[in-house]
Amino acid sequence: MPAAIVTGATGITGSAIVRHLIKDPSYTKIYSLSRSNAGLDHPKVQHVHLDLQGNSDHMAKDLAGVSAEHIFFCAYLPNDDPGETDRINAAMLSSFLSALTKMGEDKHIKRFVLTCGFKQYGVHLGRVKQPSLESDPLLLDSAGGVSWPPIFYYTQQQILAKAAKAGNWEWVCTLPEDVLGFAKGNFMNEATAIGLYCVVCKASPGSELPFPGNKDNYLTFNTWTSANLHAQFCLWAAKAAGAGNEIFNVTNGDSESFQNLWPKLAERFGCKIPDQMFSNSGFKDYESSTIQLKNTQHPLILHAKNMGLAKDPIATDAPTLRLQIDPEKWAKRSDVNEIWARLRKQYGLDQMAWEKATWDFLTFVLGRDWNCIGSMSKARKLGWTGYADTWDELVDTFERLEEAGILPPLQQLKHDY
Structure with a gap:
């Protein structure tokens, strides 16, 4: 063996x-x-x-x-x-x-x-x-x-x-x-940052859950x-x-989008979806960001000629991240940290989770405006049949984060706020 x-x-x-x-x-x-x-x-x-x-x-x-x-x-x-x-x-x-x-x-x-x-x-x-x-x-x-x-x-x-x-x-x-997953003491996890963002929004006045990224990102499709x-x-x-x-x-085998996941996140954490998710006036108190990446063109440029897009801005424009709420800046705000400190004390949460959370990665994931879909055909043709539902896996990760004292117990959080 x-x-x-x-x-x-x-x-x-x-x-x-x-x-x-x-x-x-x-x-x-x-x-x-x-x-x-x-x-x-x-x-x-x-x-x-x-x-x-x-x-x-x-x-x-x-x-x-x-x-x-x-x-x-x-x-x-x-x-x-x-x-x-x-x-x-x-x-x-x-x-x-x-x-x-x-x-x-x-x-x-x-x-x-x-x-x-x-x-x-x-x-x-x-x-x-x-x-x-x-x-x-x-x-x-x-x-x-x-x-x-x-x-x-x-x-x-x-x-x-x-x-x-x-x-x-x-x-x-x-x-x-x-x-999406969990390992003790490892906070390099998109789900950790998203979960922390959701629980702080839940404990904030009004319990609204604004999407930090841009509208194009909200509507694109991705794989996890x-x-x-x-x-x-x-x-x-x-x-x-x-x-x-x-x-x-x-990949899990499904295609997901934040237009589908974000309302589910709001429901799970007991938050409200803003009436106008992408109204500038709605989030004027938050720090927005426009971040131009260092490279001058999109990787799509390698295929642009064959696709008939050699001169199209979709391939030739400078790649840029756009966020109506920059997670890195948000996580440093005094009012946000006061809410987190209250949650940490109330539920005995791990401070390292907040300090080590990959806010910069979340800024990138939510700020981009391009799809990230990978074909699973190559593995399928060799007999791979595995599949996972992305939302189910996200919930499972949240539950493990709650058990580890990184996120508050969900039912108690919803009861208290």
């Missing part, structure tokens, strides 16, 4: 993979690798302290006795500089693979599953072709006549493919989008990825015939 290694095992995607490996009777041993947090406590799980920023010799010593047929690499370190992000994350993967080779453990690998994401298509840079396909061209160097910032996924995929060829094993790369569904996909991809040496979109 195979053993498995999970790096980044205490993050949202990594911990979900560990949970599903525990449930899978075909795995008898799971090595959970992280710098400090031991993660899940289970007889099948052995925690190994590993600093992926260390050199390969040190890693080889820390990994002594660790051997597995399937490896799930979920580790990631962010940096504000795309070049540094590329360097750091490429070095982590390269050193880890080198350590396995020095140990001779690369000979036992059957498949290595690398978690990446929709930055593969440049969704963080602007409008992209829809739906996004795994065969879409990469934003390398001056593709389409534009100088693009480094995307570290590309470097990691090159490193992985080269190592796999040399070691005679296979790799898989997954591309999830806006992952459940951490649980992604974990199930990773286990499937580790063994599925024909999945080796391939890149796959991994």
Whole structure:
């Protein structure tokens, strides 16, 4: 029976993979690798302290006795500089693979599953072709006549493919989008910021829930990825015939929009939808923002000529975020922090959740005006049938955040305000 290694095992995607490996009777041993947090406590799980920023010799010593047929690499370190992000994350993967080779453990690998994401298509840079396909061209160097910032996924995929060829094993790369899930102590989660925004709005005078972004964003369509569904996909991809040496979109399988989700959020948290969601006069007391991204054109420019849009503003205009309420600015307001402080004291909430919440990511997600839909056809054709309802997964994440003391207990919140 195979053993498995999970790096980044205490993050949202990594911990979900560990949970599903525990449930899978075909795995008898799971090595959970992280710098400090031991993660899940289970007889099948052995925690190994590993600093992926260390050199390969040190890693080889820390990994002594660790051997597995399937490896799930979920580790990631962010940096504000795309070049540094590329360097750091490429070095982590390269050193880890080198350590396995020095140990001779690369000979036992059957498949290595690398978690990446929709930055593969440049969704963080602007409008992209829809739906996004795994065969879409990469934003390398001056593709389409534009100088693009480094995307570290590309470097990691090159490193992985080269190592796999040399070691005679296979790799898989997954591309999830806006992952929904929970991991203790990890606040890099869109649902955490949205939940905090909703509970503060609920406790504010009038309990209105204005949509922070723009009208175009409100009406666009997007895909999300459940951490649980992604974990199930990773286990499937580790063994599925024909999945080796391939890149796959991994989304829930439905298409959602804030025009549908926002009223549901208001109902769940006991808030009111404003009569005029996008009336400037309605939110004059909030800080709005218009943020121009550093790149000068949308990634759609790579396809514009074939689509007959070579000179159309939809491809050539500078990508811009537009927000009627900037979450980063909102989270710093004195009145907002007073309400949060009252909620924190009243329900014994985790202050770190507020301080570590990814307000900047929420600013981006709600400020863009482009769709983010990825086709699941490639995986479906190989037999993948997984599906998750995005709203159900969002609610499940909120419930886990409530259990962890990050959000107030819902029924009590609705009763008190």
